[in-house]
Amino acid sequence: MIYDIIIVGGGPSGLTAAIYAARAGRIVLVLEKESFGGQIVYSPIVDNYPACPHISGADLANKMVTQAMDAGAECMSAEVTGIFHAESETFTIQTDMGNYESKALILATGARHRELGLPNEKDLVGNGVSYCAVCDGAFYNDKKVIVIGGGNSALTTALFLADRCKEVTVVHCLQNFQAENTLVEYAKAKANINLVLNKKANRFCDNNGVLESIDFVDNESGKLENFVTDGVFVCIGQQPQSDPFALLGITDDLGYYDADETTITHISGLFVAGDGRAKNIRQLTTAIADGATAGLAASEYTAK
Ligand SMILES: Cc1cc2nc3c(=O)[nH]c(=O)nc-3n(C[C@H](O)[C@H](O)[C@H](O)COP(=O)(O)OP(=O)(O)OC[C@H]3O[C@@H](n4cnc5c(N)ncnc54)[C@H](O)[C@@H]3O)c2cc1C
Numbered sequence: 001m002i003y004d005i006i007i008v009g010g011g012p013s014g015l016t017a018a019i020y021a022a023r024a025g026r027i028v029l030v031l032e033k034e035s036f037g038g039q040i041v042y043s044p045i046v047d048n049y050p051a052c053p054h055i056s057g058a059d060l061a062n063k064m065v066t067q068a069m070d071a072g073a074e075c076m077s078a079e080v081t082g083i084f085h086a087e088s089e090t091f092t093i094q095t096d097m098g099n100y101e102s103k104a105l106i107l108a109t110g111a112r113h114r115e116l117g118l119p120n121e122k123d124l125v126g127n128g129v130s131y132c133a134v135c136d137g138a139f140y141n142d143k144k145v146i147v148i149g150g151g152n153s154a155l156t157t158a159l160f161l162a163d164r165c166k167e168v169t170v171v172h173c174l175q176n177f178q179a180e181n182t183l184v185e186y187a188k189a190k191a192n193i194n195l196v197l198n199k200k201a202n203r204f205c206d207n208n209g210v211l212e213s214i215d216f217v218d219n220e221s222g223k224l225e226n227f228v229t230d231g232v233f234v235c236i237g238q239q240p241q242s243d244p245f246a247l248l249g250i251t252d253d254l255g256y257y258d259a260d261e262t263t264i265t266h267i268s269g270l271f272v273a274g275d276g277r278a279k280n281i282r283q284l285t286t287a288i289a290d291g292a293t294a295g296l297a298a299s300e301y302t303a304k
Contacts, residue, residue: 011038013274037061128211
């Protein structure tokens, strides 16, 4: 079977593309390797999505998936490992569940957490080091934790953890937080959140493979300071999930898909949407805007 449109990635941008394309009468398949809903599944509360104030990310994601399926899109769990297109009018999408074929393709593969790059970081994941408070926060009930980072996701994570942990210390390597002011103010108002600026993580100290403390370097004095902790949540930004598609030659130096708001790439029939696209603002609203544009553009392409 040849699908009209295959969408790689079942996050907000991919699901929105699916809703628009299915409603335009196209035969649509969405392939998702982890959780349908994408990154937003990990957000306890979303407060900036119009008409749905104070909704959990998981609830919002469920609504999007249901809407895409109700519109007629097929949603399948599979990891896409490569794309073949050379001298062909269709795209062959290689996955861990077999190959699929489509006339148009939308890459909506988003982004994921960035690592600090400290020597034993990978070894300590699950033993004190985490990147997802919603996934691992429950392991730290009534404990002391550190959140590393200073953007929206770091402050959101700190607020989430403050409701269950005894003490949350947010440590940021710059002199100011990059997060929205309201989030910083919420964090300041919480009695069990400490905000620390201008210190850079230098070393994870462990005892038999379990994190015990973290050495930070103070940017001004250059001195090492040791913070004892039960766990650390690393929230220092994201990297695009475009590696399997590098050979298509549609990414910039940072690995983001190189396309403007039209979502059109230099490969005919190939569109890109969401946080994986090179742009300034990566939010739900910008992801779904891309999804709508790509869904309609791919629908128009397949009508030709
Ligand atoms: C903790 C947290 C809190 C947030 N809070 C907010 C908020 O309050 N408001 C807001 O507007 N935004 C928020 N965001 C940002 C928002 O979640 C993202 O902007 C949005 O999810 C981007 O959607 P996307 O579809 O482009 O990418 P993603 O959500 O990253 O989805 C991409 C999907 O593609 C899948 N995928 C990747 N590669 C493959 C492959 N090879 N094969 C198959 N599937 C693949 C991934 O598994 C993922 O599910 C938050 C993000 C996080 C992490």
